[in-house]
Amino acid sequence: MAQVSISEAARLTGKSRKTLHTYISNGKLTKVTDTQGKPKIDTSELIRVFGELVIPKETVTSQCNFSQEVTPNTVTIHDAEVERLKQEVSFLKELLIEKDKRNDDLKHALLLIESKLPTTPEPVAPAPAKKPWQFWKK
Incomplete structure (x- = not known):
């Protein structure tokens, strides 16, 4: 799932940052660090600890402005996958x-085998049979 900063997690849960830090230190909530070493919470x-998340009312607007932030970790995974696929394609081409x-x-x-095969002689038509009264003909 998505990882959010502790401040964003506090907004989503409606709790204070201090409460979240307390939950983390008590082991009730697990934090992870991103590639830049910043603490994040999944x-x-x-949802496991606090139940359904609340979207703060000030972030809900009538216009839909979406932006997508690509984390470096995701980019690294995609770059590694692209590189692996390129290697596989080159291997298959080889x-x-x-x-x-x-x-x-x-x-x-x-072709060499076919050229060395002996040619079969064409069937020779048998000589017409001589009738018994034609004994003098060769």
Whole structure:
């Protein structure tokens, strides 16, 4: 789930920051640190401890202005995944090149085998049979 700062968690739960720090020190609430070392709290933890989250009324507006903040951790994961996929694609291209080369080699070998096969003589039409009274003809 999403990770929020302690201040944002206090706004979502309606509790004070001091209360959240107390819950963290008592072990009732778990905090994590992001890639920059800042303490964050998972929203699933907030829901587990405090129940349903409350959206403060001052943040609800009639206009829908959405912005998305990409955390460096997510970008790193996506970059690593993209790099892994690029490596896989290059590996598969190499396999295709090897397969094509092997097919060409097999075609060449087949042509060599076919060229060395003895040619079968064409069937010779049998000579017309001589009738018994044609004994003098060759």
